[in-house]
Amino acid sequence: MMAGWRMLLPLISCLxxxxxxxxxxxxxxxYGRSDAPFAILVRSxxxxxxxxxxxxxxxxxxxDIRVDYEQWGSNxxxxxxxxxxxxxxxxxxxxxxxxxxxxxxxxxxxxxRSHSSPLTEALPAEANWRDELFGIxxxxxxxxxxxxxxxxxxxxxxxxxxxxxxxxxxSRYEGKVATYDxxxxxxxxxxxxxxxxxxxxxxxxxxxxxxxxxxxxxxxxEIIDGVASGQYVLAYNVLGSxxxxxxxxxxxLVVVAPQDYTLVLSRGAMIPRxxxxxxxxxxxxxxxxxxxxxxxxxxxxxxxxxxxxAPDSLGQNxxxxxxxxxxxxxxxxxxxxxxxxxLALWRDTFARPQRGATTPSE
Amino acid sequence: MSQIAxxxxxxxxxxxxxxxxxxxxxxxxxxxxxxxxxxxxxxxxAAQQSFDRLLVGAADQIARSITLQxxxxxxxxxVGAFELLSLAPxxxxxxAVYGPDGGLITGYEGLEAFPEGRRFHDATxxxxxxxxxxxxxxFAEQSYAGTVVVVxxxxxxxxxxxxxxxxxxxxIAAGLVALVMAGLAVLAVRAALAPVNRVGTALHGRSPQNLxxxxxxxxxxxxxxxQALNRFMxxxxxxxxxxxxLIADASHQLRTPIAAxxxxxxxxEEENDPEALRRIxxxxxxxxxxxxxxxxxxxxxxLIIHRADSVPLARVDLRQVVIDAIxxxxxxxxxxxxxxxxxxxxxxxxxxxxALSLIEATKNLAGNALRHGVDPVRVSVAQEGDRARILVxxxxxxxxxxxxxxxxxxxxxxxxxxxxxxxxxLAIVQSVAAAHHGRLEFRTGTPSGFEAAIVLxxxxxxxx
Numbered sequence: 108m109m110a111g112w113r114m115l116l117p118l119i120s121c122l123x124x125x126x127x128x129x130x131x132x133x134x135x136x137x138y139g140r141s142d143a144p145f146a147i148l149v150r151s152x153x154x155x156x157x158x159x160x161x162x163x164x165x166x167x168x169x170x171d172i173r174v175d176y177e178q179w180g181s182n183x184x185x186x187x188x189x190x191x192x193x194x195x196x197x198x199x200x201x202x203x204x205x206x207x208x209x210x211x212x213x214x215x216x217x218x219x220r221s222h223s224s225p226l227t228e229a230l231p232a233e234a235n236w237r238d239e240l241f242g243i244x245x246x247x248x249x250x251x252x253x254x255x256x257x258x259x260x261x262x263x264x265x266x267x268x269x270x271x272x273x274x275x276x277x278s279r280y281e282g283k284v285a286t287y288d289x290x291x292x293x294x295x296x297x298x299x300x301x302x303x304x305x306x307x308x309x310x311x312x313x314x315x316x317x318x319x320x321x322x323x324x325x326x327x328x329e330i331i332d333g334v335a336s337g338q339y340v341l342a343y344n345v346l347g348s349x350x351x352x353x354x355x356x357x358x359x360l361v362v363v364a365p366q367d368y369t370l371v372l373s374r375g376a377m378i379p380r381x382x383x384x385x386x387x388x389x390x391x392x393x394x395x396x397x398x399x400x401x402x403x404x405x406x407x408x409x410x411x412x413x414x415x416x417a418p419d420s421l422g423q424n425x426x427x428x429x430x431x432x433x434x435x436x437x438x439x440x441x442x443x444x445x446x447x448x449x450l451a452l453w454r455d456t457f458a459r460p461q462r463g464a465t466t467p468s469e
Numbered sequence: 470m471s472q473i474a475x476x477x478x479x480x481x482x483x484x485x486x487x488x489x490x491x492x493x494x495x496x497x498x499x500x501x502x503x504x505x506x507x508x509x510x511x512x513x514x515a516a517q518q519s520f521d522r523l524l525v526g527a528a529d530q531i532a533r534s535i536t537l538q539x540x541x542x543x544x545x546x547x548v549g550a551f552e553l554l555s556l557a558p559x560x561x562x563x564x565a566v567y568g569p570d571g572g573l574i575t576g577y578e579g580l581e582a583f584p585e586g587r588r589f590h591d592a593t594x595x596x597x598x599x600x601x602x603x604x605x606x607x608f609a610e611q612s613y614a615g616t617v618v619v620v621x622x623x624x625x626x627x628x629x630x631x632x633x634x635x636x637x638x639x640x641i642a643a644g645l646v647a648l649v650m651a652g653l654a655v656l657a658v659r660a661a662l663a664p665v666n667r668v669g670t671a672l673h674g675r676s677p678q679n680l681x682x683x684x685x686x687x688x689x690x691x692x693x694x695x696q697a698l699n700r701f702m703x704x705x706x707x708x709x710x711x712x713x714x715l716i717a718d719a720s721h722q723l724r725t726p727i728a729a730x731x732x733x734x735x736x737x738e739e740e741n742d743p744e745a746l747r748r749i750x751x752x753x754x755x756x757x758x759x760x761x762x763x764x765x766x767x768x769x770x771x772l773i774i775h776r777a778d779s780v781p782l783a784r785v786d787l788r789q790v791v792i793d794a795i796x797x798x799x800x801x802x803x804x805x806x807x808x809x810x811x812x813x814x815x816x817x818x819x820x821x822x823x824a825l826s827l828i829e830a831t832k833n834l835a836g837n838a839l840r841h842g843v844d845p846v847r848v849s850v851a852q853e854g855d856r857a858r859i860l861v862x863x864x865x866x867x868x869x870x871x872x873x874x875x876x877x878x879x880x881x882x883x884x885x886x887x888x889x890x891x892x893x894x895l896a897i898v899q900s901v902a903a904a905h906h907g908r909l910e911f912r913t914g915t916p917s918g919f920e921a922a923i924v925l926x927x928x929x930x931x932x933x
Contacts, residue, residue: 215561217595237559237626304548435562436551444575445546 130183139166139173146173147387151203152181157348157407164403165394172387181293185209192218195381200388203376206293208437210375214240215435219377220385226393233432234373240433242373243395244409247347248298250363251331256340265367266308269343273315283340284321285330289453292325298344300440300449301370301431317456335360351408371430489658497647504643505636512635516628520557521589527553528604528621531564540612542568544575557627563594569615583620597624664688668695680706715771722767726760766893773826774900784928785824786817787850787857794831795848809835812849818857819928822905830901833894834861834921842919859923867919873911898923
């Protein structure tokens with residue numbers, strides 16, 4: 108089913124401003140029979156490698172529907188979706204983004220179409236906003252470290268542990284801790300912004316990052332690969348789904364769900380108002396929140412029982428797992444002044460890292 | 470509920486229970502509509518107030534977060550404001566902060582212009598109705614002077630939901646109350662109708678011969694019904710009594726004279742002597758006259774009593790009654806004697822009564838006086854207080870005082886049962902007086918003589 112796989116050459120870099128270049132998908136892939144009577148266009152920020160098997164499951168259950176899948180960077184996806192919503196142009200049938208604040212904004216701007224089924228009605232309140240935006244995954248924001256480089260007794264379990272590790276002058280973590288570049292990654296910004304709301308540790312944490320000259324760079328896959336290869340010793344706030352996927356191959360990669368609290372991301376899926384095939388899109392949406400779809404996503408670590416990555420948190424209070432709710436509160440982070448303030452704070456902290464022409468993703 | 474077995478009657482006027490049920494249903498339906506309307510109006514108002522407070526809170530928080538930095542307005546949008554707004558969990562949110570020049574500092578572009586001087590404003594945003602608030606924050610710093618405007622709004626789903634919920638709850642509560650009340654109403658109706666059933670049961674359980682008044686405790690509202698029923702049964706009882714009396718009297722009184730007639734007729738058949746035959750024929754004639762008189766009296770008595778019971782009372786002048794009565798006194802009774810003298814007042818004496826019965830009664834009294842009394846016989850009409858009297862007076866001793874009490878009953882000895890009379894005259898008078906709510910009175914005259922009087926109540930508003 109992976110026939111037709113083609114990876115687009117990196118046409119745009121993380122440095123390119125989305126507003127200047129015409130945004131295009133990073134990769135595309137078709138699933139299902141090419142002569143199927145229905146075809147839907149899905150635009151998503153999820154890597155094809157992770158989401159492909161889930162869509163294979165869907166087209167196997169719905170042979171009448173072909174799924175044209177486009178993998179996008181989160182900021183580009185938001186920009187193109189908002190532009191299409193405002194112009195009323197025909198757009199994708201289903202939008203799935205890890206930058207749920209973008210999705211909330213799109214819904215708030217009236218760009219979504221309502222969808223309701225017994226499956227979506229069974230979703231908890233934080234995973235269903237207005238019957239227009241649905242949380243389809245459960246992915247913890249985790250720390251990963253290279254066990255070759257971090258002695259077992261130093262392995263951080265919480266943010267406080269991490270802050271303590273970074274505090275000493277000239278520690279081995281100096282310049283070796285990576286986290287998202289929140290200007291480039293919508294998801295990175297979202298994690299950082301939600302972190303800032305959760306606890307006072309955030310202030311100490313970015314201070315510690317600043318002191319240890321932490322690296323902010325782009326994209327989950329690159330950061331995790333960097334940790335596995337030893338380029339970085341530790342990475343903070345990377346997506347658990349990618350980390351666990353990578354850890355299956357790399358023995359030295361250890362995934363830690365912080366035990367003070369663990370953010371849990373639920374990718375937001377919505378049917379755009381101008382979607383040409385909303386009914387088929389609704390079928391895919393229902394599949395994604397069904398038991399079958401969840402099993403398929405769980406196999407790719409997209410739908411994880413967060414306690415699986417943080418077994419020590421079992422028996423602790425529920426507040427350890429903090430789902431990022433689909434709610435208008437996320438609009439605050441997108442406010443241009445708020446964003447400017449937040450980015451200014453971030454920029455003051457991080458030295459701009461060297462970056463190559465990488466494939467921007469999450 | 471009805472115990473009336475006759476299917477033709479049962480249910481002809483509709484079921485009382487059904488009527489009450491319909492009345493209650495109508496009341497409950499109207500009440501329900503009123504409650505629903507009131508609850509919806511209250512719910513909308515309550516929702517409006519509650520969620521307007523959210524808007525006020527959020528807008529105030531945003532307004533407080535506005536600071537001046539290097540002579541420019543800076544808004545550090547508070548998360549708390551949006552958490553407050555997301556208490557309306559399914560509503561979209563808009564916000565905007567404008568500078569004194571009207572330029573957008575941050576927030577949504579292209580929102581509808583807020584009308585001047587209004588705090589709250591209903592508008593639309595991306596195809597959905599919204600309600601928005603405007604809050605101003607004036608700055609008077611050296612570097613910056615002017616008013617910053619904060620607009621915050623949200624869509625109306627939560628308000629509609631809350632209004633609907635309040636309405637629903639109120640209607641459910643009202644519905645439950647209505648159910649309880651309906652249950653109580655059923656009990657109340659049953660309790661209220663129980664006396665009707667009691668009357669029905671009492672009637673049902675009676676023997677057909679029993680026409681005595683019902684003695685069932687009933688509430689005021691249906692006592693008139695029971696009274697009417699009792700009056701009706703009383704009338705029926707009297708009618709049956711009249712019939713029974715007529716039959717009894719007829720068999721008692723007619724058998725003997727008819728047998729005598731037959732014997733006389735048989736004698737005449739065998740008599741050859743014309744002289745004897747003529748005497749027998751004379752006797753047969755006398756007998757036949759008596760018999761016809763007797764029959765008249767019997768029938769009259771029955772008729773008069775029947776009339777008194779069934780003919781509606783009309784206004785009659787007793788003077789006219791007396792005049793008519795005297796005119797019709799059987800001339801055979803007079804038999805050459807002085808006719809009765811009349812003594813009438815100049816003004817009419819009005820009574821409510823049946824003229825025919827009264828005339829018959831007066832005739833009987835006058836006839837008795839003429840037949841058995843001593844001349845002169847005077848018939849007069851007098852008024853005493855609220856009573857009127859028809860007086861018949863003669864100079865004889867009249868009925869001995871010992872028989873006064875039984876004089877009015879049928880075939881009383883005192884009234885002189887004889888071959889010529891059935892003794893029904895005074896019984897008729899008595900019946901007529903009773904039917905007119907009056908009575909028959911006897912009085913011995915002063916210094917001598919006898920007075921029989923029919924005493925009747927005067928018509929309600931007297932002479933007219």
